[in-house]
Amino acid sequence: MKVGFIGTGSMGSLLLDAFITSGALMPQQIFASNRTLDKVNLLAQRHPGLNVCSSNVENVKNSDIVFLCVKPLQYKDLIDEIRSVVTPDQILVSITSPIQIHHLESVLTCKIAKIIPSVTHLSLSGASLCMYGSRITVEDRLLLEKLLSFISQPLHIQEAHVRITSDFSSCGPAFISFFLDQWIEAAVEKTGIGRDELTTLAGEMLLGTGKLLTESGLSPHEVQERVAVPGGITAEALALLKQSLDGVFHQLIATTHAKYDDDLNKIDVLFGDFKTL
Incomplete structure (x- = not known):
């Protein structure tokens, strides 16, 4: 299997690094291209054997699966470049x-999938959100999810839910x-404790809490109940948080969805310029 990466910026290079680090792919199986060739050359130095492509067309011609890791408004130029060389058996x-999947299926003859990764894949963890076009077979899906399972927990979602699920899996780490x-900063100012010490402690706490939710079967509310004894310190602090954060998460969701809707409108206009198949 040969896998291409078009775009080796933050997320493209993260995926590439994670697949190699996890053992999912060997550098020799990977083809990479980018508008700035120096970025690909740096990746090739880090991963000897990686195939550097001088163009996106060269990348597509050599790959069975191609990850498109470019910004939304760069898609039109990219598709104009590669649409004549993609084949029906490629993913x-x-x-x-x-x-949207229908955007790509309307202008390309190949199989289309949509996968939203996360920065957590750097540690070979977190969820990858998986959506599939009408031409993807069961075998294609199993192939992609086997590849993703080396670096994440693949989760099949409805494309209509991509924004809200991305808020948790992709934006959530930020x-x-x-x-x-903010919590660490306040603690350092208040007590003089070392930032590094607290950062390590916070990371271990977050890792353990994640395991409680994923492995022990506890819900977030149940975790709170286990920790917050009525009338105790945690209960007092939780009451403060509930009061201070009232409505914040509704605003957060409204903000991410508004930006998504704005981007989607721009993409609709962009793909309206294409002649469909």
Whole structure:
């Protein structure tokens, strides 16, 4: 199996690194291309044997599966470049949430999947959100999910739910890290404790809490009940958080969905310029 990566920016290079680190792919199986060739050359230095492609066309011609790791508004130029060389037996995987499967199926003859990754794949963990086009077979799905299982927990979702699920799996690490960063900053200022010590402690706490939710079967509410003794310190602090954060998460969801809808409208206009198959 040969796997291509078009776009080796933050997420493209993360996926590439994770697949190699996990043993899912050997560098010799990977073809990479990017608008800035120096970025691909750096990856090839880090992973000897990786195939550097001088163009996206060369990449597609050599790959069985191609991950499209470019920004939403770059898709039109990319598709204009590769649409004449894709074949019906190839699988193209978009990792860009506003790009809809029907957009790609209307202008490309190949099989289309959509997978939303997460920065957590750097540690070979977290969930990858999987959506499949009408041409994807059961065998194709199993192949993709086997590959993804080396670096994540593949979860099949409805494309209509991609935004809200991405809030948790993809944006969530940033949201949780922001909360921890603010908490650590306050603790350092209040007590003089070392930042590194607290960061390590917070990471272990977060890892353990995740295991309680995924392995022990506890719900978030049940975790709170296990920790917060009525009238105790945790209960007092939780009451403060509930009061202070009232409505914040509804606003957070409204914000991410508004940006997504705006991006989607731009993509609809972009793909309206294509002649469909």
